[in-house]
Amino acid sequence: xxxxxxxxxxxxxxxxxxxxxxxxxxxxxxxxxxxxxxxxxxxxxxxxxxxxxxxxxxxxxxxxxxxxxxxxxxxxxxxxxxxxxxxxxxxxxxxxxxxxxxxxxxxxxxxxxxxxxxxxxxxxxxxxxxxxxxxxxxxxxxxxxxxxxxxxxxxxxxxxxxxxxxxxxxxxxxxxxxxxxxxxxxxxxxxxxxxxxxxxxxxxxxxxxxxxxxxxxxxxxxxxxxxxxxxxxxxxxxxxxxxxxxxxxxxxxxxxxxxxxxxxxxxxxxxxxxxxxxxxxxxxxxxxxxxxxxxxxxxxxxxxxxxxxxxxxxxxxxxxxxxxxxxxxxxxxxxxxxxxxxxxxxxxxxxxxxxxxxxxxxxxxxxxxxxxxxxxxxxxxxxxxxxxxxxxxxxxxxxxxxxxxxxxxxxxxxxxxxxxxxxxxxxxxxxxxxxxxxxxxxxxxxxxxxxxxx
Ligand code: ATP
Ligand code: MG
Numbered sequence: 001x002x003x004x005x006x007x008x009x010x011x012x013x014x015x016x017x018x019x020x021x022x023x024x025x026x027x028x029x030x031x032x033x034x035x036x037x038x039x040x041x042x043x044x045x046x047x048x049x050x051x052x053x054x055x056x057x058x059x060x061x062x063x064x065x066x067x068x069x070x071x072x073x074x075x076x077x078x079x080x081x082x083x084x085x086x087x088x089x090x091x092x093x094x095x096x097x098x099x100x101x102x103x104x105x106x107x108x109x110x111x112x113x114x115x116x117x118x119x120x121x122x123x124x125x126x127x128x129x130x131x132x133x134x135x136x137x138x139x140x141x142x143x144x145x146x147x148x149x150x151x152x153x154x155x156x157x158x159x160x161x162x163x164x165x166x167x168x169x170x171x172x173x174x175x176x177x178x179x180x181x182x183x184x185x186x187x188x189x190x191x192x193x194x195x196x197x198x199x200x201x202x203x204x205x206x207x208x209x210x211x212x213x214x215x216x217x218x219x220x221x222x223x224x225x226x227x228x229x230x231x232x233x234x235x236x237x238x239x240x241x242x243x244x245x246x247x248x249x250x251x252x253x254x255x256x257x258x259x260x261x262x263x264x265x266x267x268x269x270x271x272x273x274x275x276x277x278x279x280x281x282x283x284x285x286x287x288x289x290x291x292x293x294x295x296x297x298x299x300x301x302x303x304x305x306x307x308x309x310x311x312x313x314x315x316x317x318x319x320x321x322x323x324x325x326x327x328x329x330x331x332x333x334x335x336x337x338x339x340x341x342x343x344x345x346x347x348x349x350x351x352x353x354x355x356x357x358x359x360x361x362x363x364x365x366x367x368x369x370x371x372x373x374x375x376x377x378x379x380x381x382x383x384x385x386x387x388x389x390x391x392x393x394x395x396x397x398x399x400x401x402x403x404x405x406x407x408x409x410x411x412x413x414x415x416x417x418x419x420x421x422x423x424x425x426x427x428x429x430x431x432x433x434x435x436x437x438x439x440x441x442x443x444x445x446x447x448x449x450x451x452x453x454x
Contacts, residue, residue: 072214097118122145159188194229204233239355272349367394371398377429
């Protein structure tokens, strides 16, 4: 320990910021006085788990996103614990514990709605030529050997995600140089970036997600391989990409995330049809619309309001949908058939990339199909639309379209007034007596051939 502290002292004095620690480096220890993590910021349940493991004779650390977020003074989403106790030993220590996972067994300790995830340290590659296997592209297939904290470090993705808070003395243990990167605001992959992306291409998406969420920069070695290797994401199961997509776009920084994903050619791997639709830079609307929709979600999340995945996907896929509607109408299909068929085509293509649960595609489809019904403002139709369970979402969607120049603003205004009007006013607004009857053509604000307003 004394040796480590001396090395630590020397490292700190000379600030070896360019030196990347390797597997044989000594850890740097940051005692309690040298970092800002206080127990008052840690969930009581996480503390209970850490202390109980310690008392039972095991090492117990907070690790990953919670340490990273605590160092920024932010409230972590959840608390993850790493220990040298085996999953069975963890289970034996807690009554409220369940073991989960096949590839790598984890213990979940339940406290009402809060779950503290306890993972046994994972072992090093050298030790497990049989147990840790990669496929022909270098992707990790199995990853299930237990090890020590020192070995566990090198399995994690980014240096700032590999900091361990030791409950024994409240110090932070840093093998990978995460503390310096944290202070410098850098997202840096541990180890050789290309190898790490090949092992798990989702790390490219995670790099973007953390950079945006934390306001950090991607280290150039971590950023460089992304563009040319984005296509590796094609091998990731659609269910995992769906989960990642939600994390990317529903974390409150959707606009920046979108821009950064596009910058690194990653957006095309998640929404190929949308990306293609955006390629036509002559038409401003598609990009404007997406930015407004994402900004709208970000604002709602900042106000602690809910954001639904179906609304998000409806916006993200709107442009390919409307382009398909236009194409089908040109082929002679009538409005409602074209809308149905376009929805089928776009969704069946998208679910091959990011699977979308049925309940989400159903609601999303309703939001799309209701857009055409806003045009009818006479007789009983507006009342029927108003009573539709998906009216509110569809109306919000219409406002976004109008705001971005893809629908007639007076149509949106009409619906705003209609909802707030008295019974008598509503009757007057919908009576066919005055001027226009039936469908009113929407004025196009975007370029004439834009599909945004099919
Ligand atoms: P947040 O929960 O705020 O999104 P996080 O860093 O906690 O961020 P998780 O997905 O909860 O992210 O993962 C917890 C930790 O597990 C990470 O901090 C990282 O150390 C490790 N980890 C997760 N996914 C990977 C991966 N694909 N490759 C390597 N390590 C990973
Ligand atoms: Mg986490």
